Structures are given as C-alpha cells and as structure tokens.
Amino acid sequence: xxxxxxxxxxxxxxxxxxxxxxxxxxxxxxxxxxxxxxxxxxxxxxxxxxxxxxxxxxxxxxxxxxxxxxxxxxxxxxxxxxxxxxxxxxxxxxxxxxxxxxxxxxxxxxxxxxxxxxxxxxxxxxxxxxxxxxxxxxxxxxxxxxxxxxxxxxxxxxxxxxxxxxxxxxxxxxxxxxxxxxxxxxxxxxxxxxxxxxxx
Numbered sequence: 001x002x003x004x005x006x007x008x009x010x011x012x013x014x015x016x017x018x019x020x021x022x023x024x025x026x027x028x029x030x031x032x033x034x035x036x037x038x039x040x041x042x043x044x045x046x047x048x049x050x051x052x053x054x055x056x057x058x059x060x061x062x063x064x065x066x067x068x069x070x071x072x073x074x075x076x077x078x079x080x081x082x083x084x085x086x087x088x089x090x091x092x093x094x095x096x097x098x099x100x101x102x103x104x105x106x107x108x109x110x111x112x113x114x115x116x117x118x119x120x121x122x123x124x125x126x127x128x129x130x131x132x133x134x135x136x137x138x139x140x141x142x143x144x145x146x147x148x149x150x151x152x153x154x155x156x157x158x159x160x161x162x163x164x165x166x167x168x169x170x171x172x173x174x175x176x177x178x179x180x181x182x183x184x185x186x187x188x189x190x191x192x193x194x195x196x197x198x199x200x
Contacts (some may be wrong), residue, residue, distance in 0.1 A: 001086050002041045004094030004141075004148020006171045009079040010042070013056055016140030018023075020063040024074065027056045028082055039099070041083040042181040043172070045069050046099025069101045070145075070181045079172045081146040094148025096139040096188055104136055105144075107180040108158070117163045119144075119176060123184060125157035131198060133191030143185035147171055 010028035017023075024042070034040070034057050038049045047059035066072040074080070086092070109120035121144065126134070134149040136142050136159040143149070144161060153160040168174050176182070 002046070002083050002094075002099050002146070003086050003090075003092050003096040003098040004044075004143050004146065005083065006081045006147055006167075007083050008173060009170070010082045012074050012076050012078045017076065020066075022061045022066060022072065023058050024061065024071070025051075025056050025058045026080060027132050030084070031047050031055060031057055034084075039085045041085075041097070041099045042068060044081070044092075044097070044099065044143050044185055045071055045101050050068070065101075065196050068103060069183045070104055071183075072183060079175060083146055095143075097143050097146070097148060097185060098174065098188055099146075100185065101183040102186050103184055104181050105107045105184045107176050107178055107182060110176060110178060115160075115165060117168055117173070118160050119163060119173070120153075120158060120160045121182060122158040130156070131141060131194060133194035135190075136186070137190065140190065141187045143183075145172060145182050147173070186198075 007028050008029050010026035012026055014025040032158050034052055036052060037047055039046050049057050050060055051058035061071045103123060105121040105123035107119060108122050111118040136154045138154045140151050142151050149161040151159045
C-alpha cells in the first residue's frame with residue numbers, strides 16, 4: 001500500500017531480459033535502507049526487491065506488468081518515481097494507492113501557467129470499465145506514474161492535473177512531453193463504490 005507521495009527518483013542502471021521477464025537494476029538515495037522482498041513503487045507499479053548491492057537494487061517485471069504499464073519502455077539512464085510502502089503509523093498525505101496500475105495513458109498537452117504546469121492525459125475509455133470505477137471525477141484522486149494528484153477538467157477519456165514546481169522538479173514529470181506514455185491507477189475507493197452501486 002502506498003500514498004502516492006514520491007520519495008525520490010531512481011536511475012535505471014541496467015536492464016536484463018530473461019525469457020518474458022525483465023530485471024531492472026536501479027540506484028536511489030535510500031538504497032542502503034532497502035531489503036530483499038520489500039515492496040517498492042516504480043512509476044506507480046508495485047515491484048519486489050529481489051537483489052541488492054551496496055549501491056543498487058534489482059526488481060523483476062513479468063509480462064503482465066510489461067503489457068499494462070510503461071516499464072517496458074524504460075532505458076538505461078531513465079528516471080523512475082520511487083516510493084516505499086506506507087508505514088501504518090504514518091500520515092496519509094496523498095490517497096490510498098495500491099501500486100496496481102490499471103492502464104496506461106498518453107500525455108496530450110503540457111501548458112506552463114506562470115510557475116506551475118497543467119498536464120493533459122488521454123486514455124482508452126471503456127463504458128463497462130467506467131461502471132466499475134475505472135474513470136476520473138472532478139476534484140477526485142488519480143495516480144500518474146505513482147504520483148497522487150487531484151483531477152481537474154475530467155472527461156470520459158481524458159483529464160488534467162496541475163503540477164507545482166516541487167513536484168515538477170522532484171518527480172519525472174519534468175521529462176513528460178506530448179506523446180509520453182504514463183502509468184494510470186484510478187481511485188480504489190471509487191472502484192469499490194461503483195461495484196457496490198452495481199448490485200442495486
């Protein structure tokens with residue numbers, strides 16, 4: 001379980017393919033605090049630490065993960081948003097994030113707004129999935145590459161988020177361009193409420 005408050009960015013050091021799996025080796029500022037078998041959010045994807053050295057750690061993405069996220073597009077040198085799992089006695093500064101990416105979306109517009117930025121994302125809309133909560137709502141929560149954000153200008157197949165300078169500089173939002181593919185996780189509470197409403 002995560003909160004969507006990114007702790008830092010990791011850098012991809014090595015990528016190794018093994019059959020359908022991909023092993024990603026990264027470094028980060030808290031690598032010495034990580035342990036084998038620990039859960040860690042990578043661009044919003046929950047992955048398990050499977051190997052560790054003094055300066056790097058390795059996680060494995062299986063084919064299901066590669067098909068539904070943007071992790072398969074990573075290259076050596078790319079920056080990845082990282083967050084360790086939430087501590088039960090900590091503050092929930094973002095919202096409840098599972099690290100289970102629902103689908104990808106595409107950045108369709110980047111607008112600078114006198115010190116902040118508006119990013120527009122579009123995604124494949126499916127009415128049946130929307131009835132199950134796979135959608136955004138105005139002022140609701142959404143997770144983009146592991147970052148907990150508030151939705152503005154919600155449409156059936158697109159939404160915007162406003163990014164403050166701190167988030168822009170301390171996450172990989174600063175690398176987003178029109179055409180960038182991002183990982184999208186819809187709000188789990190909205191999913192449960194939508195599912196419950198379907199039983200009426």
